[in-house]
Amino acid sequence: MRGPLKLEVWKMGFVNYLEALKLQEKLVSDRKLCRIPDTLLSLQHPPTYTLGKRRTDHNLLIPESELKNIGAELHYTQRGGDITFHGPHQAILYPIISLREMGLGARNYVEKLESTMIELSSLYGVKACAGKKCETGVWVGERKIGAIGVRISSGITSHGLAFNIDPELEYFKHIVPCGITDKEVTSLRRETSTALPSEEVIQEQLISCFARLFGYNTVVQKENPSILSDHEEIA
Amino acid sequence: MASKMLWATRAASYLRISVVHRGFSTVLKDLKYADSHEWVKVNGTAATIGITDHAQDHLGDVVYVELPEVGASVKQGDSFGAVESVKATSDVNSPVSGKVVEVNEELSNSPALVNSSPYKDGWIIKVEMNDSGELKNLMDSEEYSKFCEEEDSKH
Numbered sequence: 001m002r003g004p005l006k007l008e009v010w011k012m013g014f015v016n017y018l019e020a021l022k023l024q025e026k027l028v029s030d031r032k033l034c035r036i037p038d039t040l041l042s043l044q045h046p047p048t049y050t051l052g053k054r055r056t057d058h059n060l061l062i063p064e065s066e067l068k069n070i071g072a073e074l075h076y077t078q079r080g081g082d083i084t085f086h087g088p089h090q091a092i093l094y095p096i097i098s099l100r101e102m103g104l105g106a107r108n109y110v111e112k113l114e115s116t117m118i119e120l121s122s123l124y125g126v127k128a129c130a131g132k133k134c135e136t137g138v139w140v141g142e143r144k145i146g147a148i149g150v151r152i153s154s155g156i157t158s159h160g161l162a163f164n165i166d167p168e169l170e171y172f173k174h175i176v177p178c179g180i181t182d183k184e185v186t187s188l189r190r191e192t193s194t195a196l197p198s199e200e201v202i203q204e205q206l207i208s209c210f211a212r213l214f215g216y217n218t219v220v221q222k223e224n225p226s227i228l229s230d231h232e233e234i235a
Numbered sequence: 236m237a238s239k240m241l242w243a244t245r246a247a248s249y250l251r252i253s254v255v256h257r258g259f260s261t262v263l264k265d266l267k268y269a270d271s272h273e274w275v276k277v278n279g280t281a282a283t284i285g286i287t288d289h290a291q292d293h294l295g296d297v298v299y300v301e302l303p304e305v306g307a308s309v310k311q312g313d314s315f316g317a318v319e320s321v322k323a324t325s326d327v328n329s330p331v332s333g334k335v336v337e338v339n340e341e342l343s344n345s346p347a348l349v350n351s352s353p354y355k356d357g358w359i360i361k362v363e364m365n366d367s368g369e370l371k372n373l374m375d376s377e378e379y380s381k382f383c384e385e386e387d388s389k390h
Contacts, residue, residue: 053317053324054299081322103389105293106323136322150323
């Protein structure tokens, strides 16, 4: 069957959306050429609204000109999915992995991303589940706790998942999140009665859930991951 | 399952196409296949292109198809468009090089045709090929069936 699977994790802290996007593009290209192993970026963004390939900007409820006043940026991307918000205290994972090497299709990949967030939620006694048809994502009852938006190019993934630890939920009021009306957005803070450890710990647990569900038997952490260093690196 | 296969075989003989059943996904005998799961039907230098039954099954329900412009150039192995399903956009690659002469506009209204009829009504683009020699880089139905089985056994 499969040989040993290695995952390289980049813990990046706080990263501007566009910079993370440029880094992903470079990593996808490197992964296609087998220059790097499967890679996982773990990070958070400053307040940012993003749209997917279908450009459903009718789901942004305030004028674009207003965004600066609330301290947020807007970006159009090539990922699947509708409009969403990213911000501080929301854990983001961007897997840059080869689905072809794993023999996974889009559907199975997304289901595993959902399971990653469901498993993390259960560590805090929160019963989350995958969305029903057409509602990809992770839900606690009728409230959305985790979002997914993915791009697959020649079998290599980019973008990924966003899990609400304790973001400022007010920001979600300015959009129809994921294009789904009349459903709330929630967070781990809101749903659990357990005391939360530091976000670093929660993000580490999210990475562990991901690694286990995808069957990685070797997980290494990249030393000093940075947006710039790899652009200058000589291959 | 048995009645579905009987219907499929009857439909196949009516349409005069040969069908290979490899368990769950259908593979058609007269087409050529790329390892990125696109099929091409060749008629002289005219090529019709879509994604396979295996591909649509692994994608989930297609909700959006991004089509190229008529007149655009395509290159074997390069992306010409994308499909969206389960919040994932997946690039679609061309199995041949040439010029796009027609796109399936129906997919803008009914993207699910890619799921329900991947080899017929769910066709995506038609290309005027500029190098028929490239076809030798593609798999025939038996090779493709085996390729799918190997891929599916990886996990």
